[in-house]
Amino acid sequence: MADKKIAGRRDILLLAIVLVIGGICMLIMALRPAAGDGIVEITVDGAVYQQMPLAQDAEVEIAGYSGGENRLIIEGGVVHMESASCPDGICVRHRPISKDGESIICLPNRVVVTIYSKEEGSVDAVA
Amino acid sequence: MPSREKLTPRRVALCGMMVALAFILSYVEHLIPFNFGIPGVKLGLANLVVLLALYTLDLRDAFVIAVIRIILTGLTFGGLFSMLYSLAGGLLSFLLMAFLSRKKLLGTTGVSICGGIAHNVGQLLVAMCVLETGNVWYYFPVLLISGAVTGTLIGLVGGLMVGRLQKYLAGRR
Numbered sequence: 001m002a003d004k005k006i007a008g009r010r011d012i013l014l015l016a017i018v019l020v021i022g023g024i025c026m027l028i029m030a031l032r033p034a035a036g037d038g039i040v041e042i043t044v045d046g047a048v049y050q051q052m053p054l055a056q057d058a059e060v061e062i063a064g065y066s067g068g069e070n071r072l073i074i075e076g077g078v079v080h081m082e083s084a085s086c087p088d089g090i091c092v093r094h095r096p097i098s099k100d101g102e103s104i105i106c107l108p109n110r111v112v113v114t115i116y117s118k119e120e121g122s123v124d125a126v127a
Numbered sequence: 128m129p130s131r132e133k134l135t136p137r138r139v140a141l142c143g144m145m146v147a148l149a150f151i152l153s154y155v156e157h158l159i160p161f162n163f164g165i166p167g168v169k170l171g172l173a174n175l176v177v178l179l180a181l182y183t184l185d186l187r188d189a190f191v192i193a194v195i196r197i198i199l200t201g202l203t204f205g206g207l208f209s210m211l212y213s214l215a216g217g218l219l220s221f222l223l224m225a226f227l228s229r230k231k232l233l234g235t236t237g238v239s240i241c242g243g244i245a246h247n248v249g250q251l252l253v254a255m256c257v258l259e260t261g262n263v264w265y266y267f268p269v270l271l272i273s274g275a276v277t278g279t280l281i282g283l284v285g286g287l288m289v290g291r292l293q294k295y296l297a298g299r300r
Contacts, residue, residue: 007283011234
């Protein structure tokens with residue numbers, strides 16, 4: 001780099017460190033086993049809305065915060081958001097989830113869908 | 128350095144131009160979302176202006192620009208709710224970048240990387256409070272990497288602009 005004020009050695013080092021940390025975290029998450037017999041928990045605005053087994057195919061209509069609506073589909077141990085009333089649709093474009101601790105979040109409707117595996121209990125109760 | 132008390136026309140004009148530039152860049156980003164196909168990831172073009180302001184104006188002016196930018200774009204493109212997210216991210220990122228830009232530890236790229244990551248962390252914190260769940264942290268690695276990548280881009284471009292603007296402002300004094 002021509003100018004040290006823009007990007008010196010320390011800047012490149014910082015970038016490398018951050019990328020490595022992020023990469024390791026992502027790798028750990030990707031390598032977690034699928035929670036085949038886990039439960040799917042749906043919360044709306046912080047309160048538990050519904051719980052159901054991951055193994056069983058289902059289609060759920062979720063009444064979200066302030067009139068929002070989401071449709072969730074569980075199929076073959078994989079969960080995805082079919083449709084949502086919110087304008088951005090981030091949760092709909094979110095990749096399907098199947099592993100312990102993974103979640104789909106719809107911010108406008110305050111809907112959080114999380115998978116917990118049965119044996120380990122909920123890891124997040126501690127966090 | 129502009130004096131702390133004097134509200135000179137030059138200072139007012141500079142701040143106004145910076146706010147306008149930030150606003151336009153937010154608009155451009157609103158029109159063409161550079162989200163790299165990953166939800167929640169943004170290039171953060173307006174951060175370019177905050178970076179510029181930090182290196183060419185005094186801290187107070189830069190802060191005012193950063194906050195006004197968020198309020199304006201929040202009211203225009205988002206809503207009060209998304210403004211809350213922007214505000215948390217924007218303030219956290221401003222504090223960190225302000226601190227780092229005053230130390231001579233990192234170049235603009237490093238400062239911008241830290242700012243990008245801080246921005247994402249601030250938004251995650253709000254999401255955690257609003258949703259009352261810690262689950263959002265599963266998204267953290269993605270945001271860490273995206274913050275670093277977008278921060279690098281903004282930092283490189285910003286660095287070039289800072290150099291030019293400083294030269295221009297010094298010649299105009």
